[in-house]
Amino acid sequence: MNSNYKIILQDVQAILDRDPATRSKLEAILCSSGLHAIVIYRFAHWLWQRNFRLTARIISQIARFLTGIEIHPGARIGVGFMIDHGMGVVIGETAEIGDNVTLYHDVTLGGRKLFDKKGNPLKKRHPTIGNNVTIGCGAQI
Secondary structure, eight states: OOHHHHHHHHHHHHHHHHOTTOOSHHHHHHHOHHHHHHHHHHHHHHHHHTTOHHHHHHHHHHHHHHHSOEEOTTOEEOSSOEESSOTTOEEOTTOEEOSSOEEOTTOEEOOOOSBOTTSOBOSOOSOEEOSSOEEOTTOBO
């Protein structure tokens, strides 16, 4: 079985495990905007890794329009990721998110400062989130 398919199945299972309002895989697939955003992100990220950067960014902007969730295709996100009530979630380009992470609505994993103390541009501007973390609504990290 394709590993990308397995990862998406783990994301679906995360919804079933952590959202008591979701009663079936079909309901998760059809009704979870967080899942829609992460599936589209995984495709855009695949393109990003193959240097189809503009196409990946366009796809991520379409996902943002459709779901209200903005995930930069350059971000790195582990398996079992769940965004619950995701409107307003923003995940920046250099963010790294571990496995089995849950985000609630209006969470920003945003940029910090742009330059180091010497005035050089930073390569890593967004936070790193470990495994098995839950980030509550409205968090700005």
